[in-house]
Amino acid sequence: MTALFAQLLNGLDKGAAYALIALGLTLVFGTLGVVNFAHGALFMLGAFCAVTFRYLLTIEVVTTDPTQLSPWGQPLQVRTPIIQDWLGDWGAVIVDYSVPLSVLLAIPVMAAIGIAMERGLIRHFYKRTHAEQILVTFGLAIVIGEVVKTFYGPNPYPQPIPSDLRGTADIGAWFGLAPHILTYPIWRLVYLLFSLGVIGGVFAFLRFTTFGMVVRAGMADREAVGFLGIDIDRRFTIVFGLAAAVAGVAGAMYTPLLPPNYNMGMDFLVISFVVVVVGGMGSLPGAVLAGFLLGILQSFASMTEVKTLIPGIDQVIIYLAAVAVLLLRPRGLLGRRGVMES
Amino acid sequence: MSKLVMNRRKLIRTLGIGGATALAAPSFFTRGAWAQQFCNSPEVSGKIIFGFNVPQTGSYAEEGMEQLNGYMLAVKHINGEGDGGLLNTLKPVALKGNGVLGRKVEFVTGDTQTNTDAARDGARRMIERDGAVMVTGSVTSGEAIAQQSLAQEMGVIYMSGLTHSNDTTGKDKRRYGFRHFFMAHQSGIAIAPFLAQEYGTDRRAYHLTADYTWGWTQEESIKAATEALGWETVATIRTPLGLGDYSQYLTPVLNSGADVLILNHYGHDMVNSLPQAVQFGLRDRQANGKNFEIVVPMFSELMAVGAGDAVRGIIGTSNWQWSLEDEGTKAFTKSYGEAYGAPPSQSAHTGYVQAILYADAVERAGTFYPPEVIKALEGFEFDGMGNGPTLYRAEDHQCMKEVLVVRGNENPASRFEVLDVIGKTPREEVTYDPAIFGGELGPYEPNQCA
Numbered sequence: 128m129t130a131l132f133a134q135l136l137n138g139l140d141k142g143a144a145y146a147l148i149a150l151g152l153t154l155v156f157g158t159l160g161v162v163n164f165a166h167g168a169l170f171m172l173g174a175f176c177a178v179t180f181r182y183l184l185t186i187e188v189v190t191t192d193p194t195q196l197s198p199w200g201q202p203l204q205v206r207t208p209i210i211q212d213w214l215g216d217w218g219a220v221i222v223d224y225s226v227p228l229s230v231l232l233a234i235p236v237m238a239a240i241g242i243a244m245e246r247g248l249i250r251h252f253y254k255r256t257h258a259e260q261i262l263v264t265f266g267l268a269i270v271i272g273e274v275v276k277t278f279y280g281p282n283p284y285p286q287p288i289p290s291d292l293r294g295t296a297d298i299g300a301w302f303g304l305a306p307h308i309l310t311y312p313i314w315r316l317v318y319l320l321f322s323l324g325v326i327g328g329v330f331a332f333l334r335f336t337t338f339g340m341v342v343r344a345g346m347a348d349r350e351a352v353g354f355l356g357i358d359i360d361r362r363f364t365i366v367f368g369l370a371a372a373v374a375g376v377a378g379a380m381y382t383p384l385l386p387p388n389y390n391m392g393m394d395f396l397v398i399s400f401v402v403v404v405v406g407g408m409g410s411l412p413g414a415v416l417a418g419f420l421l422g423i424l425q426s427f428a429s430m431t432e433v434k435t436l437i438p439g440i441d442q443v444i445i446y447l448a449a450v451a452v453l454l455l456r457p458r459g460l461l462g463r464r465g466v467m468e469s
Numbered sequence: 470m471s472k473l474v475m476n477r478r479k480l481i482r483t484l485g486i487g488g489a490t491a492l493a494a495p496s497f498f499t500r501g502a503w504a505q506q507f508c509n510s511p512e513v514s515g516k517i518i519f520g521f522n523v524p525q526t527g528s529y530a531e532e533g534m535e536q537l538n539g540y541m542l543a544v545k546h547i548n549g550e551g552d553g554g555l556l557n558t559l560k561p562v563a564l565k566g567n568g569v570l571g572r573k574v575e576f577v578t579g580d581t582q583t584n585t586d587a588a589r590d591g592a593r594r595m596i597e598r599d600g601a602v603m604v605t606g607s608v609t610s611g612e613a614i615a616q617q618s619l620a621q622e623m624g625v626i627y628m629s630g631l632t633h634s635n636d637t638t639g640k641d642k643r644r645y646g647f648r649h650f651f652m653a654h655q656s657g658i659a660i661a662p663f664l665a666q667e668y669g670t671d672r673r674a675y676h677l678t679a680d681y682t683w684g685w686t687q688e689e690s691i692k693a694a695t696e697a698l699g700w701e702t703v704a705t706i707r708t709p710l711g712l713g714d715y716s717q718y719l720t721p722v723l724n725s726g727a728d729v730l731i732l733n734h735y736g737h738d739m740v741n742s743l744p745q746a747v748q749f750g751l752r753d754r755q756a757n758g759k760n761f762e763i764v765v766p767m768f769s770e771l772m773a774v775g776a777g778d779a780v781r782g783i784i785g786t787s788n789w790q791w792s793l794e795d796e797g798t799k800a801f802t803k804s805y806g807e808a809y810g811a812p813p814s815q816s817a818h819t820g821y822v823q824a825i826l827y828a829d830a831v832e833r834a835g836t837f838y839p840p841e842v843i844k845a846l847e848g849f850e851f852d853g854m855g856n857g858p859t860l861y862r863a864e865d866h867q868c869m870k871e872v873l874v875v876r877g878n879e880n881p882a883s884r885f886e887v888l889d890v891i892g893k894t895p896r897e898e899v900t901y902d903p904a905i906f907g908g909e910l911g912p913y914e915p916n917q918c919a
Contacts, residue, residue, distance in 0.1 A: 129723075130721065130723065130724040133720045133723060134720055137717055195883075197806060197812075197885075198802055198885055199803045199804075199805070199806020203883070204810075281527075281530070282530045282737075283713070285741070295749065307753065307754050310749070310750040312745075312748040315748075384713075384714055385714050386713060425717075429717035429721075431706065431721045
């Protein structure tokens, strides 16, 4: 039973990442009608915001300690991050918390990248077919990946979990079980809570703000909103920036779980599109629901007992589920009538 | 006006000088009697080119870059630059610090991408396009096995880099392939007594294994060694090479009934899997009334640095460690540290040693002709390279030397001191019958590559 619960948590954790990426994809599709294959690259760029932030924080000042020798017999070089040199223990704490703090960098940077991407390229393809949109955004994803590879190299950059958030939470004990029966890494719980917070924040933003109300109205009937004298295009551009920022913070916070490299966006993109399709094209709640459901399904399929029964099932379960859902509900779980239906 | 007068005596003298000069010219590369034509013969090309083919990208890139550093340092020392490094400690040594057979060595490099096919393609390119007379380098056994098979086909000697699979000098051994690095079977022999001493003989082990030749043979060897101690194997689960998130593989361990997790992972795989295992609280757990333990049968300095605090107290085996006290290790650590600002890893060490051993074998053979170089390496007994007295065994081209048992340093005094050597298993104990792994070396006679 505890094994099932642990797998459930794993699934929620993985599903949270899927849901965050799919949420951004659906936002862009629902507002601009663009199938954005470069969205995975935005997730990757967010992860590299965390890498860059840590790099900046750990620029070191090198001093020589003549009282100690290096293993090769020269005076030992002592390296101290400049920020630690300036701020002492507080500097060390900031370096330690570089990943969560990098979200502060990722939000404006990614929003700016998203807006630039929409204004510079995507808007020229609004009236093109979905196939053409896919081609151009896929090409853009490759370009972004190669640019990152040029600057950062092809190898992954492991990012540390803040020392206070390492280790495990004894979840079993919270429910009265004996100690260590059901434990789960604290950072994975943090990521899950963070994702739920971001998802809740996006929904609240769209639900309870005037801006959100206009955007929802624009999603329902773009022309009618335009007739009311509202510049809906400008708002949709901001939504594109918002979607990029959501993907970015998802990527930044995921770095301790998966060391980022230039290609990581592609791995998530394919699954996230399946998530969007299963959830229902254009449905924000559908994207979130499908993200979590498919994450959980994938996690259960990777249990030893299941894999012994059906070897390799964990690699294909998401696609099998997508086939099943599309056969039974062609519009996806919460898909709206008329979306992507000509 | 001078007049050319050619009498019989002058004619004989002129012919004698001319003949001697003509005879001496090719012997620059062939001191012995082997002037045969062979693939990329320096006698024909006029150049001695070594091919360094290592992963510079992918899961094992860090180890590959270190290995490349080792190779480049070896070339410097062979060519008489720098402090000479292990040429000062190798016994016996034929190299004089003036290149190989009197000519400077050049090199080309390649990126195997931690991928078997790319490694093989890269090695082929080095041989066919760049004219490499010897190819060396690997960090996965898949790369090494693929390259040494190619080497046999093309008649160019391949000195493997880091490869730990039993198959490399077992069922897939080749006459043209040589391995200095130790192997999984030896890891099993070396680590078993320490596991029994530290964790007892009543344990239940769960293996997570990288899904390729090295992982399979290490799992097999460690499973055999631990079961011989009395341990039970609960499960052996294969994980894809290059996986980042191991959560789906670690969660089942928690309730499997196992009390030891054995990670048959290397490079980035281990750098990811070990900290994640610790994140999942495995080392804080009790199972079957005992502390849960994690074992990494083969690990390196670089992996230990990458895994950070998670590596503390973890037991494994290693081919070499810079903190050893012998003269060879001290010399190499000094040379490497001065060149690159950090102590060398075992990957750098094995690469360096392989390049030196090949060059020395050519010098001793007096030719680059592969069959003679192979014979010079086969059965070669040497010392002073940091691993104690070592034999390049003729039967399978496996180096026989002591194996180190290491543990993640609990209290490192500096950022370099991440591993402690807790034991050395003598060469006699890790020497095995080469017949147990089968395989055929193949013929000496080289093929013509072009």
